[in-house]
Amino acid sequence: MGATSTANWLAHTVKETRPAAARTVRLGYDLATHDLVRAALARGDLRVEQAQVIIRAVEALPEGLGPDLVIRAERHLVAAAQEHDARTLRILGRRLLEVVAPDLADAHEADLLEREEAKAAQAARLTMTDDGHGKTYGRFTLPTAQAARLRKMLLAIAAPKHQAATHGAGAGVVRRPGPERLGRALAELIERISAKDLPKVGGTDATIVVTIDLDTLTGKLAKAGVLDTGDRISPGQARRLACTARIIPVVLDGESQVLDVGRARRLFTKAQLLAMALSDGGCVADGCDWPPWMCHAHHWQRWADGGPTDLHNGGLLCPRHHARAHDPTYETTHHPSGRVSFHRRC
Numbered sequence: 325m326g327a328t329s330t331a332n333w334l335a336h337t338v339k340e341t342r343p344a345a346a347r348t349v350r351l352g353y354d355l356a357t358h359d360l361v362r363a364a365l366a367r368g369d370l371r372v373e374q375a376q377v378i379i380r381a382v383e384a385l386p387e388g389l390g391p392d393l394v395i396r397a398e399r400h401l402v403a404a405a406q407e408h409d410a411r412t413l414r415i416l417g418r419r420l421l422e423v424v425a426p427d428l429a430d431a432h433e434a435d436l437l438e439r440e441e442a443k444a445a446q447a448a449r450l451t452m453t454d455d456g457h458g459k460t461y462g463r464f465t466l467p468t469a470q471a472a473r474l475r476k477m478l479l480a481i482a483a484p485k486h487q488a489a490t491h492g493a494g495a496g497v498v499r500r501p502g503p504e505r506l507g508r509a510l511a512e513l514i515e516r517i518s519a520k521d522l523p524k525v526g527g528t529d530a531t532i533v534v535t536i537d538l539d540t541l542t543g544k545l546a547k548a549g550v551l552d553t554g555d556r557i558s559p560g561q562a563r564r565l566a567c568t569a570r571i572i573p574v575v576l577d578g579e580s581q582v583l584d585v586g587r588a589r590r591l592f593t594k595a596q597l598l599a600m601a602l603s604d605g606g607c608v609a610d611g612c613d614w615p616p617w618m619c620h621a622h623h624w625q626r627w628a629d630g631g632p633t634d635l636h637n638g639g640l641l642c643p644r645h646h647a648r649a650h651d652p653t654y655e656t657t658h659h660p661s662g663r664v665s666f667h668r669r670c
Contacts, residue, residue, distance in 0.1 A: 354379045360398045370402065373410040378402060381417025389425065397424045441467060454555075481618055482509035512643050560650050592621040592633055600640050603662075607642040610665045614642035622646055624658070639664070 601616035625631030
């Protein structure tokens with residue numbers, strides 16, 4: 325069957341929607357220059373989708389290959405189609421150059437990857453929209469290398485092993501984290517990024533500034549904190565942030581004019597955090613198995629209440645239990661074992 329008759333056969337025997345029919349017509353034209361595929365299709369040795377995959381794979385080979393290599397590549401995929409469907413052929417087609425010209429494959433792959441990476445970098449996008457009710461939604465496009473790093477970071481936070489002693493039968497298996505856990509992991513990852521590791525903004529560290537009354541910070545009042553972006557956060561959120569961030573007291577007058585800016589108080593030192601990791605072994609909340617490197621150092625007596633930054637006043641809590649420790653609706657109970665538990669206040 326010649327190229328023209330094959331094209332006519334395809335046009336009359338394949339009943340599809342208009343876009344699919346257009347693809348079929350395109351295939352008819354392509355068959356005019358791919359004799360092996362055309363002959364195999366006419367004999368019934370190939371399906372239409374297999375023929376399309378083979379042609380795309382052969383045409384994707386780098387320019388400058390000799391005609392003998394191109395024919396060899398086409399023959400290889402036509403033979404492979406006897407045992408593989410179109411999906412598998414597509415995968416084999418990506419490695420086609422390694423079969424017909426292995427000495428050129430590495431350089432060609434490197435060139436393709438460089439072009440893909442440059443294109444991906446140009447396509448990187450991020451959109452964030454605040455819904456006005458305490459939530460922000462976003463979409464992003466990242467190059468694969470950076471996305472892989474982000475995925476590793478999030479999984480390190482979101483997927484700790486659940487030990488049998490904590491979770492009973494069936495534990496010990498790492499549960500696949502869902503969207504909710506990954507979302508919480510992203511929020512914690514942002515909190516873990518140190519301002520000193522970021523470029524300065526306007527000559528100062530890229531730091532969020534929270535304005536809050538001292539009485540609210542110490543728990544005597546319930547009043548929202550105000551971020552320097554204009555957003556508002558709950559008193560509990562502000563107190564939790566105060567436990568893991570540097571506190572710079574700013575004295576304001578009655579008209580909110582800055583009168584004095586004090587010096588930042590130090591957090592727990594690296595040596596203290598290491599000591600807590602060794603002594604606590606992770607989150608000290610009952611029933612929690614989060615490892616130490618995923619926990620926050622918490623002041624049992626809050627720094628705002630005069631609590632010192634020392635080992636006797638510190639303990640490790642995972643983000644969930646750390647938030648609960650600062651939630652005024654919960655009461656913290658310390659046990660002789662060194663563990664703590666949280667209960668709703670009556």
